[in-house]
Amino acid sequence: MGLLELRVFYQSSGRHNRRTYVVGKATLKTTRGDDVQRHVRNLLSKVCKGESIETSDDASARIADSLGKAFLGGLLGRQRIARSESKVLHFSEIGHPCPRKLWYNVHRPDMGEFISPDTKLKFTYGDIIEEVYLELVRIAGYEVSNEQDTVVLNLPDGWVVRGRVDARINGTLIDVKSASSFSFDNFKKGLHNDKFGYRMQLKGYLSAFFEQGGNQQFGKNDIRRIQGRTELYGEFHVIDKTLGHLTCLGEWYPLISDMEKSALVASVDTPVEPERKFSAIPEGKSGNEKLSTECSYCPFKRECWKDSNGGRGLRTFLYSNGPVFLTKVDKEPKVAELMNDQPKSNGTAE
Numbered sequence: 001m002g003l004l005e006l007r008v009f010y011q012s013s014g015r016h017n018r019r020t021y022v023v024g025k026a027t028l029k030t031t032r033g034d035d036v037q038r039h040v041r042n043l044l045s046k047v048c049k050g051e052s053i054e055t056s057d058d059a060s061a062r063i064a065d066s067l068g069k070a071f072l073g074g075l076l077g078r079q080r081i082a083r084s085e086s087k088v089l090h091f092s093e094i095g096h097p098c099p100r101k102l103w104y105n106v107h108r109p110d111m112g113e114f115i116s117p118d119t120k121l122k123f124t125y126g127d128i129i130e131e132v133y134l135e136l137v138r139i140a141g142y143e144v145s146n147e148q149d150t151v152v153l154n155l156p157d158g159w160v161v162r163g164r165v166d167a168r169i170n171g172t173l174i175d176v177k178s179a180s181s182f183s184f185d186n187f188k189k190g191l192h193n194d195k196f197g198y199r200m201q202l203k204g205y206l207s208a209f210f211e212q213g214g215n216q217q218f219g220k221n222d223i224r225r226i227q228g229r230t231e232l233y234g235e236f237h238v239i240d241k242t243l244g245h246l247t248c249l250g251e252w253y254p255l256i257s258d259m260e261k262s263a264l265v266a267s268v269d270t271p272v273e274p275e276r277k278f279s280a281i282p283e284g285k286s287g288n289e290k291l292s293t294e295c296s297y298c299p300f301k302r303e304c305w306k307d308s309n310g311g312r313g314l315r316t317f318l319y320s321n322g323p324v325f326l327t328k329v330d331k332e333p334k335v336a337e338l339m340n341d342q343p344k345s346n347g348t349a350e
């Protein structure tokens with residue numbers, strides 16, 4: 001990594017007393033996320049106290065390039081497009097606990113809902129925030145490498161999982177997440193609720209790295225043998241995109257097992273979609289039933305639940321805290337219902 005020179009300017013009585021300090025001469029040796037984020041906060045704290053940072057022309061160009069790529073990646077990525085290659089899965093989709101969703105991803109991508117313009121904007125600035133974080137980590141003195149490197153994990157019968165890792169910080173593989181305050185708290189409390197399969201995704205990246213390069217890919221603090229099995233260390237680095245808070249979650253992961261690999265292939269290498277993973281749940285005490293959180297966020301929910309409501313399909317009601325997808329309506333909700341993508345009044349608003 002080209003080391004950055006941070007020149008610190010002290011302001012005194014409204015005038016610059018220009019004293020230059022070189023504070024980024026050596027790459028910091030610590031690797032664990034808490035240390036990384038402590039150094040990032042220290043850096044920000046210095047700036048907040050009136051110390052400015054100068055970077056070299058090289059750094060400016062690199063930052064402009066990486067932020068530009070993040071912007072275009074966020075804007076143009078995640079499109080609903082047919083797969084051009086057969087037998088290829090993506091790391092971002094193998095963590096989801098529903099095999100039926102994975103099946104739809106592979107066989108019926110055309111049935112997925114388009115994401116909304118609001119969501120597209122959210123994803124775009126989310127990708128930029130993640131890149132801003134990695135640049136701060138660099139400026140704080142760490143080596144950020146392997147950014148957006150492609151990794152491949154081999155599965156049975158010629159299938160593969162392919163994707164791009166976010167980065168490694170001083171050799172430790174990390175996955176950067178820009179999160180809502182709610183999701184941030186979930187990471188901060190230890191990710192007890194991993195509904196979207198983030199751990200499986202990180203475990204997949206680690207396993208792919210190991211498959212490609214073996215032990216040499218990992219520093220001595222990032223690989224260990226426990227009771228005859230190999231475990232690899234990886235971290236989530238999470239940014240609360242509303243409040244600017246940082247947290248990280250570092251854990252040891254076993255390699256993806258042959259059984260897990262076979263289960264992935266079994267769920268997609270079949271002409272018929274697997275059973276639904278999630279059932280509908282009661283909506284209060286009304287007798288109505290609604291989709292679970294996992295299904296509510298699934299782009300294939302309308303296809304998957306087309307037999308609900310006696311064959312009519314999902315019904316969407318616009319409650320004050322967001323849409324609710326009902327699979328069974330015993331009692332009509334007193335809020336507007338979405339019909340053909342247009343709200344239609346259904347009595348008194350909530």
Ligand code: SF4
Pocket residue numbers: 098100101104276277278294295296298299300301304305
């Ligand atoms: S709607 Fe639910 S059950 Fe159906 S594919 Fe999506 S996550 Fe799975």
